[in-house]
Structures are given as C-alpha cells and as structure tokens.
Amino acid sequence: WAEVDNNPFFAPDAAAAAFWADYLDSVRKAGSSVGAVVEIVAEGVPAGWGAPVYGKLDTDISAAMMSINAVKGVEIGNGFAAAGLTGEENADEIRIDNVGQPLFLTNNAGGVLGGISNGDPLVARFAVKPTSSILTERKSITRQGEEVDVMTKGRHDPCVGIRAVPVGEAMMACVLADHFLRHRGQVG
Numbered sequence: 001w002a003e004v005d006n007n008p009f010f011a012p013d014a015a016a017a018a019f020w021a022d023y024l025d026s027v028r029k030a031g032s033s034v035g036a037v038v039e040i041v042a043e044g045v046p047a048g049w050g051a052p053v054y055g056k057l058d059t060d061i062s063a064a065m066m067s068i069n070a071v072k073g074v075e076i077g078n079g080f081a082a083a084g085l086t087g088e089e090n091a092d093e094i095r096i097d098n099v100g101q102p103l104f105l106t107n108n109a110g111g112v113l114g115g116i117s118n119g120d121p122l123v124a125r126f127a128v129k130p131t132s133s134i135l136t137e138r139k140s141i142t143r144q145g146e147e148v149d150v151m152t153k154g155r156h157d158p159c160v161g162i163r164a165v166p167v168g169e170a171m172m173a174c175v176l177a178d179h180f181l182r183h184r185g186q187v188g
Contacts, residue, residue: 010165028158031135036161039125040065040168042176045111047102047119048187049179056115057122057179064171065126070160073127077110092118117179126168128161 007017050057062074082090090108097103111122133152140150
C-alpha cells in the first residue's frame with residue numbers, strides 16, 4: 001500500500017504505474033480515451049453494519065459508486081467473477097481465531113454478507129467508461145435533427161478513472177459514516 005501514494009495512478013505496483021504512464025500518454029497523443037476499473041478498500045469496519053433487506057450495506061455502497069460520473073458498473077468482493085465459481089469456491093468459510101473470535105478464511109464476499117458487514121475489509125470495484133469527449137470526430141445530430149460531425153477541442157483527459165479514485169474513496173466514507181450513525185441509532 002505504501003506505493004499507492006508515490007504515483008498519480010494510485011497503483012500499488014511501481015512497474016504497473018510506469019507502464020500506465022506511457023500507455024496513457026500514447027492514448028492522449030492519439031486524442032482518444034480509455035476506461036478503468038477502480039478498487040476501493042475500507043479496512044477496520046466492524047461487523048454488524050447494514051441490514052438484510054432495506055438499508056443493505058452493499059446496496060448503499062453500489063448506489064454511491066454508481067452516482068459517480070462515468071461509472072457504468074459496480075461489484076462487491078468477487079462480484080461478476082463469482083458467477084463463474086462453484087459454491088465451494090466462493091463461500092467464505094469461518095473458523096475461530098486465537099482469541100476466540102470468528103475468522104473468515106477468505107473474503108470473496110468483499111466484507112458484506114446478507115447486506116451486513118462481517119468485519120473483513122470492504123472491497124468495492126467500479127468500472128469507469130472512456131470519456132466520449134475525444135479529439136476524433138464522432139457522428140451526432142443537432143437539436144433540429146440534422147446530422148453533424150463533432151470533435152472536442154481543448155483539454156483532454158485520456159482516462160477519467162484516475163480522477164475517480166478520491167471520489168470513490170469519499171463516497172465509501174460517506175456510506176460508512178451513514179451506516180455508523182444508523183448502527184449507533186439502533187443499538188446505542
């Protein structure tokens with residue numbers, strides 16, 4: 001995690017960050033754009049926040065992430081990859097740790113089971129689409145229905161996913177603050 005603060009991509013891998021810098025520079029020079037997948041991890045969230053039906057923690061996290069501009073998909077834990085697993089592969093088994101507390105052997109559910117936090121790190125990923133404001137002409141229409149070709153001029157972001165990282169972190173923090181207050185209101 002220490003590497004995350006050392007590059008503009010929030011990447012834990014310095015070699016990957018260097019590759020992305022070169023790659024995005026070529027995308028920018030071509031006047032195009034690319035999408036991104038951003039992962040947000042919240043550690044230290046206690047077990048018991050959320051609800052099994054209304055006020056599910058994973059529902060609120062998903063809604064918050066989907067409210068970010070350009071986000072087109074959200075997953076919690078294994079998310080879409082879980083569809084390709086068996087129940088044995090995806091289930092988070094539990095044992096008792098050295099101090100008598102429940103211990104999940106895996107975190108495939110991303111820290112949320114049945115809409116309620118289980119004490120494991122919360123893991124959410126969201127997909128950001130490539131921005132459509134690119135320097136290549138694209139077909140469109142006017143308000144009068146006439147066909148036109150449009151080309152964006154001026155500042156160009158080759159990947160808005162980079163800007164979405166702190167926004168995703170803030171949205172996760174807002175959801176967790178809400179659920180902290182709900183939990184405190186319910187159980188004191």
